[in-house]
Amino acid sequence: MFVKKPFVILALLALTSAPAFAQKKPAAKAPAKKAVSGISAATLLQGKSIYTQYCLTCHQADGLGVDGMNPPLAKTDYVLGDKTRLIGVLVNGLKGVDINGEEYHGVMPSQAYLNDQQMADVLTYVRNSFGNKASAVTVSEVKTVRATGKK
Amino acid sequence: MKNSITRPLLLTAALAGSFSLYSLTSKPTVAPDADNAGLKLPAGFGALVVAETGGRARHLAVTPEGNIFVKLNRPKDGKGILELKPTATGKATVSNGFGSYGGTGIYAKGGYLYASSDEDVYRYKLDAKGEVTNPTQPEKIVSGLLNRGEHESKSIVLDNAGNIYVNVGAYSNSCQVKDREKGSMGRPDCPILDSAGGIWQFRADKAGQTYGTGTRYATGLRNVVGLDWNAQNNQLFVMQHGRDQLHDIFPAMYDTKQSAEQPAECLYEITKGANAGWPFLYYNGLTHQKILAPEYGGDGKKLADPKYLEPAAAYPAHMAPDGLLFYTGTMFPAKYRNGAFIAFHGSWNRAPEPQKGYYVVFQPFKNGKPSGQWEVFADNFAGSDAKAAAGRADHKPCGLAQGPDGSLYVSDDKAGTIYRIVYNQK
Numbered sequence: 001m002f003v004k005k006p007f008v009i010l011a012l013l014a015l016t017s018a019p020a021f022a023q024k025k026p027a028a029k030a031p032a033k034k035a036v037s038g039i040s041a042a043t044l045l046q047g048k049s050i051y052t053q054y055c056l057t058c059h060q061a062d063g064l065g066v067d068g069m070n071p072p073l074a075k076t077d078y079v080l081g082d083k084t085r086l087i088g089v090l091v092n093g094l095k096g097v098d099i100n101g102e103e104y105h106g107v108m109p110s111q112a113y114l115n116d117q118q119m120a121d122v123l124t125y126v127r128n129s130f131g132n133k134a135s136a137v138t139v140s141e142v143k144t145v146r147a148t149g150k151k
Numbered sequence: 152m153k154n155s156i157t158r159p160l161l162l163t164a165a166l167a168g169s170f171s172l173y174s175l176t177s178k179p180t181v182a183p184d185a186d187n188a189g190l191k192l193p194a195g196f197g198a199l200v201v202a203e204t205g206g207r208a209r210h211l212a213v214t215p216e217g218n219i220f221v222k223l224n225r226p227k228d229g230k231g232i233l234e235l236k237p238t239a240t241g242k243a244t245v246s247n248g249f250g251s252y253g254g255t256g257i258y259a260k261g262g263y264l265y266a267s268s269d270e271d272v273y274r275y276k277l278d279a280k281g282e283v284t285n286p287t288q289p290e291k292i293v294s295g296l297l298n299r300g301e302h303e304s305k306s307i308v309l310d311n312a313g314n315i316y317v318n319v320g321a322y323s324n325s326c327q328v329k330d331r332e333k334g335s336m337g338r339p340d341c342p343i344l345d346s347a348g349g350i351w352q353f354r355a356d357k358a359g360q361t362y363g364t365g366t367r368y369a370t371g372l373r374n375v376v377g378l379d380w381n382a383q384n385n386q387l388f389v390m391q392h393g394r395d396q397l398h399d400i401f402p403a404m405y406d407t408k409q410s411a412e413q414p415a416e417c418l419y420e421i422t423k424g425a426n427a428g429w430p431f432l433y434y435n436g437l438t439h440q441k442i443l444a445p446e447y448g449g450d451g452k453k454l455a456d457p458k459y460l461e462p463a464a465a466y467p468a469h470m471a472p473d474g475l476l477f478y479t480g481t482m483f484p485a486k487y488r489n490g491a492f493i494a495f496h497g498s499w500n501r502a503p504e505p506q507k508g509y510y511v512v513f514q515p516f517k518n519g520k521p522s523g524q525w526e527v528f529a530d531n532f533a534g535s536d537a538k539a540a541a542g543r544a545d546h547k548p549c550g551l552a553q554g555p556d557g558s559l560y561v562s563d564d565k566a567g568t569i570y571r572i573v574y575n576q577k
Contacts, residue, residue, distance in 0.1 A: 052503070053402075054399070056502055056503060057396060057398070057399050057407075057410075057500060057502050057503075058499075060499070060502055060542060061502060061503065061541075062541065062543075064543070066499040066542070067547075067565065068207075068224070069499065070499070093332075095300060095301075096300045103225070105300050105301060105303065106301075107301055107324070107330050107331050108331075109329060109330060109331045109332035109333070109335075110329070110332060113333060113334075
């Protein structure tokens, strides 16, 4: 599992409430991966739970998707790049995209039944799993996209 | 796909009073690879890698001369169809390429090679050497078939009366108002069925056909990739890809295990006008019942209207049957003759349960009907059990074809490997 290691690190981070200390600690414990600051273990745990329930069937446990159908979530611009576009995918769904030169035909329905917090958590989780490392998606960012980007 | 040339060829040869072709085709020169191309096979069988095409090899056809034509899902270097010419050892190299379109369907019969894009069907003339004479100017026999990016492949097969059958898959999982969206209900009467979700019949020798000139031969079929004409009872058989995502869409009705295991992949015996019932039902392969779809008022147990076609056989859910071939050769032992080989591409929708498939199955037949339990015939395309369970297969079997000597050819649309399975015991 890709997710375990960063999760353990982040759990350690959460236990140490002083932010300054938290910055030094992971380097010593696990030099391979540095957690993105400001992301709590609770957020990732919540995100993982939502991922398992709603996303895993198509995107798979390893986040690598399904050939020709369901896009991978690991190391793609869609996930790591523009957050507004990424939130928009959850809000509006997506179909027929090219990712890293591969065509994907799967239909992703809108996940608008998730609330703002759930969307922020699952996107933060995805942006920090499967080998990804990127900043958190916040509730206010989700709110903004929902207010302006919804079709 | 299979070509059904062996029989007409023998007939022609007999009529001409010449047995030279026959002696050519029965020459046993092909040796399996030392590792049987990585496959696990029944005793007495061997396999070799014919070629690595490096493309997404969907269906394939073999001419009476042994030339192999492979349809690529996406053109490679501008070529959507590859021709492979085998040497005496069975190994082949790509000798030719043509057809600038991607697609799935390819079939050789009666001196013609038929191939499909995701919208159109083309026909090429084959000469006496099994070479295409008009690679850049095929006849476009059917055009304008629906392609909305879901279940878009158009598989093809011919009967013995000059008709070609084309699958037009439904651009939907279960005809919901919002495709695959949680809780979304089914569209009344499912208007998709007017132009998709079935098999269309066209004339094989006529250019310029469209929906208007074709016949909707069978309906209520969600998506068919593997199909073949059974010469024994002169009938079409198709493998339907069963529905996805019962749990994702109706989590209160189905848990993940039920969602992974219930909606079987079905073999249907088709007669003109048949209706297999999609999207109004799915076939529960565990209880052998036609279940009313939750999108149309089902609760996971209510039975569907019994008027819909009963499957001829059912296989584990989500394994994605992409190739169907009735074996008419004499190379394999007698039990295989007139039985069906089915290429299961492998599942994705069984997660979080382990994935399944990535093998070629043999379904015994008797008098044109499935008879007896199916068995895994060629296994380990995935490379290991762990890779299969994770859905990370090295190879994914897709197309099947029978060679003039009775060899079974298998294409792989993951790595592009072309396999040939032979029987060596006497």
